[in-house]
Amino acid sequence: MKLLHLGDLHLGKYLGDFDLIADQEYILNQIIDLIDKESVDAVLIAGDVYDKSIPSESATRLLDRFLNQLAKRKVSTFLISGNHDSDDRLNYGSTLFESSGIYISAIFSGHLDKRVLRDGDTELNIYLLPFVKASQVRHFFPDKKIDNYEDAVRVILEDADIDKEKCNVLVAHQFVAGKGEDPALGGSESAGTQSVGLVEKIAYDLFDEFDYVALGHIHSPQRVGRDEVRYSGSPLKYSLSEVNNEKSVPIITMDEKKNVAIELFPLKPLRDMRHIKGKMEKLLDKANVSSTEDFIYATLTDEDIINDAMGIFQQTYPNTVKIDYDNAHTREIEQVDISKIAQNRSFTDLISDFYKTIYGCEISDEEMDVMRMAAREAGVINETD
Incomplete structure (x- = not known):
């Protein structure tokens, strides 16, 4: 049987x-x-x-x-x-x-x-x-x-x-x-x-x-x-x-x-899933492009953030699911010891430092107000903070 x-x-x-x-x-x-x-x-x-x-x-x-x-x-x-x-x-x-x-x-x-x-x-x-x-x-x-x-x-x-x-x-x-x-x-x-x-x-x-x-x-x-x-x-x-x-x-x-x-x-799927990694220019070079209908996870090694990377990628790989980065900046973030990062720090200081680390510039007052409102609703901070 x-x-x-x-x-x-x-x-x-x-x-x-x-x-x-x-x-x-x-x-x-x-x-x-x-x-x-x-x-x-x-x-x-x-x-x-x-x-x-x-x-x-x-x-x-x-x-x-x-x-x-x-x-x-x-x-x-x-x-x-x-x-x-x-x-x-x-x-x-x-x-x-x-x-x-x-x-x-x-x-x-x-x-x-x-x-x-x-x-x-x-x-x-x-x-x-x-x-x-x-x-x-x-x-x-x-x-x-x-x-x-x-x-x-x-x-x-x-x-x-x-x-x-x-x-x-x-x-x-x-x-x-x-x-x-x-x-x-x-x-x-x-x-x-x-x-x-x-x-x-x-x-x-x-x-x-x-x-x-x-x-x-x-x-x-x-x-x-x-x-x-x-x-x-x-x-x-x-x-x-x-x-x-x-x-x-x-x-x-x-x-x-x-x-x-x-x-x-x-089993052979209708569309496979692939993870590709490298500089965007090389990944999208016609010589390296294949199976364009596959689901794609792309890890970019470019040092600079590329504006509208997803839109650019989906012109070649329409089923691109996610794009992330692996470069000196992201590796530096990975090495940060976060175990003591919140000790004796205010919510404003923590958010300001995080924002600057990720975006390389200061957070605006309007954006900080939004973050405080979200934190209050989540119970992370109280109404007086």
Whole structure:
């Protein structure tokens, strides 16, 4: 039996000012073609289906079309919520969808949802664990010690009474790490942390009773601890930190003897993401320009700030997302020790120095008044300052 593992679709996402819905439709169509070519039996979607809790109309239409394509092919689909999703919105119509082989578990109801997938002699138990917080789980298990996310997931799994003799698959959306190691992070995640997107880290050995664990939440495709515990990663690059990711989708082949084989199939985006660096004149020289429709992050090494750099860049690269600088001035700022910068300094002094450092001139009285007003509204200073 063949399972295709997806996660972190983030339908409706923008990259800077650029709507990615066409790029997302392109990659989902590519995945449908792969499902046809490889005769996939089921699709596992491990959360963060939408980018926002209130998705756009275009995002909901795209998901509708994708699920409809899967249903037409009689491909069973198992979908859970992630921390970006609205549980209630994603769960809407779930009972009706089951008649089309689409199984949605978006709201934790006190037990681990289980579905049985059969194909000839092969029978798989598919367990669906939507994104959960410790507080949610504590509500259903008031007598259990649940202090953190790991406790919460452990209690849920212990209560599920998993039959080790069966072939078991789990779909989950949590921050899972190996012993003494962190996953290679992407998107808005940052390394060396106990949590990602306010989701606390849990150990992968909680899932030892499962033959395959389809994870969502981390955007970089990778195994965690063992090959069978895996993040599919997002199907597209969604931030500069993912620029060097090779996006792929895993297809897992399983049989009744609990044999598991995993093959990664590369994905090719409609528009790639690139980070280019150098002097503007050189970067925009025709000899160095390529793939002009790609999403571009540009780091300029020119010593002087270039007026309307974005406008100039977008004449050649219309999908330029961001421009920053790496020169003597920015490196000098990076070396400034800010640990004591605010000691015995007034708000006015701090803002004046900052403004002069960045712009090379004094801040005007009108601009300072605006800064004071903003600081008061934010509670940084009081009305008398």
